[in-house]
Amino acid sequence: MNQPQHQLTAVVFDWAGTVIDFGSCAPMGAFVKLFEKFNVQLSIEQARGPMGMAKLDHIKALLAIPEINQQWLQQYGARPTNADAEHLYEVFTPMNAEVVEDFSDFVPGTIELINTLRYRGIKIGSTTGYNRPIMEKLLPIAVKAGYSPDNLVCAGDLAAGRPSPLMMYQTFADLGVWPPYTVVKVDDTGVGIEEGLNAGTWTVAVSISGNEVGLSLEEWQALDLIEQDKLRQQATAKMQATGAHYVIDTVADLLPVLTDIENRLRSGERP
Incomplete structure (x- = not known):
């Protein structure tokens, strides 16, 4: 029909x-806290930049920001890889799930x-x-x-x-x-x-x-x-x-x- x-x-x-x-607000805060766990400082403005993407793609986009990429290099002695992004994503998912109820209005x-x-x-x-x-x-x-x-x-x-x-x-x-x-x-x-x-x-x-x-x-x-x-x-x-x-x-x-x-x-x- x-x-x-x-x-x-x-x-x-x-x-x-x-x-x-x-x-x-829920995903933004989780991204900032995620990078803090890895001793990388991420601003709220940076965290919001790729919003709307799948969260793994979002993390990869954040790692590609020159300032973030450089912090990662200084902290770990190498540029972030896809494996690093996937590890961050594994940590991120429970962090975001933990706070999502607090932002469900x-x-x-x-x-x-x-x-x-x-x-x-x-x-x-x-x-x-x-x-x-x-x-x-x-x-x-x-x-x-x-x-x-x-x-x-x-x-x-x-x-x-x-x-x-x-x-x-x-x-x-x-x-x-x-x-x-x-x-x-x-x-x-x-x-x-x-x-x-x-x-x-x-x-x-x-x-x-x-x-x-x-x-x-x-x-x-x-x-x-x-x-x-x-x-x-x-x-x-x-x-x-x-x-x-x-x-x-x-x-x-x-x-x-x-x-x-x-x-x-x-x-x-x-x-």
Whole structure:
């Protein structure tokens, strides 16, 4: 049976920084502590740089930063290798899993949004840079809180993670949705937006709740309006540069965007 050409079939959400963990704080802190264990100093800004990648790829990207690479050389007498990265990853996974429950609050408006999408018959997909062991701890917490996506594709499940479209392709198959232009990808990282673009979907970047601002909800709310607007503009510009079709503050602002996308589909537009 053919799908309607002008109606959205699914919205695929990232996890940390998009629907949970305002500010994407859990992985950032774990990366800093990980490198501290190996006597290498990693800044918060450096830790956030590759966010959205599979965590092993993220670690490899961090080790490739010249300053980090040089620290490793000075500490261990050799440049970091793939084996070193894999060892770091083995240490990282339980560290991240240990703290993920502490950063499992939903971005305000998420549950209400999901309920509305389900009422409209739109399927809920999910992809993540977290691996399966971390998500095995996080998913039950989310389900208990009222968020139960129709699928979950984790980093490491497939031959390649973001920015490749493979996790999105798996989501299409899991949900039984097609063509790609009836699907929307929502993410807070550049590689997550690229994931959607490479899969042929519409893409919506969230700026305030995600990695670009990198503040917890409490820290964000403590700022005055001028400082909030400054950070919003900076994060929005960065996410627009990724090629995202839309940039919004948080998922609470998504519904008008979905309406606009369906209007564009009716007029024959494609992403």
